[in-house]
Amino acid sequence: MSNSANLARIDAMAERDTTEYGIIESAVMETARGRWFLREYARKNRQADTILILKAIEKLATRTQDLGHSIDTEHIRRELADMAQAIASTRNEIGSIRADIEQEIQPTTASCELDSIVSATEKATSEILEAAEQVQETAWTMREQDIDEQACEKLDALATDIYTACSFQDLTGQRTDKVIKVLHYLEERINKMAQIWGAQSWHEGQIIS
Incomplete structure (x- = not known):
């Protein structure tokens, strides 16, 4: 095909x-239970796509190494240098997003900035979801005790709104996390291939962050 x-x-x-x-x-x-299930399922399976991507990249890198002696290694070295520069540029551009917003923070490497963004986002989202769960559980308890049905419905609706908002935030965090992991992995593989093909003469800043 x-x-x-x-x-x-x-x-x-x-x-x-x-x-x-x-x-x-x-x-x-x-249903509220259905929304809870979707959120939990996404949380437990957020790394599945990343794993598939990394396996595909690893397979490609392995195949390329096997063909190393039968191809133009000088051309490959140039390609690796270009890839390394593109990765470094991408990381710096994404990392600058936070630097533009938080000027008072001392700059670190782009990857550290990205990791911090993802970590802080996940922590904040988790705390918000926990609070929403407590609100919803309180509404269920009040409903079971026949306490102000209208108030229970309002609390349940507010919790649902929070779940919906956090689901979009969670998707954004997952996508950023995938980008970071793929960039890290590509850099690692490029470094290894560069060593195999005798490319250690490259400037260290072009290959190793």
Whole structure:
């Protein structure tokens, strides 16, 4: 099967999966328990996509190493240098987002800044979700005791709004985390390949952060 056919097949599957996912998600989101399940499922499986990406990259790197003696190593060295520079530039650009907002913080490496952003975001989201859970549990308890049904509905609705807002924040954090992990992994593999092909003469700042 040709590459174009494979890409078309993948696009069709992705479109179908997106449609089916939206239908199922809407059905599950109709209940408080369903929304809780989606949040917990996302939290427990947030690394699945990253693992698949890293495995694919590792497979590609291994294959490239196996072919090292039969290809133009000088060309590969130049490509690795370009890749390293692109990665460093990407990390610096993403890291500058926080630097622009928080000028008073002393700058560190871009990767540390990114890691800090993800860590702080996850911690804040987790604390907000825990508070929302307590609000919802309080509403359930009040409802079971026949205490002000209208107030219970209001509390439950507010908790649901918090869950919805945090779900978008959680997706953003997951995507940023994936970018960071892939960049780290690519840098590690590039360093190893550079050593294998005798590219240690590159300036250290181009390859190793």
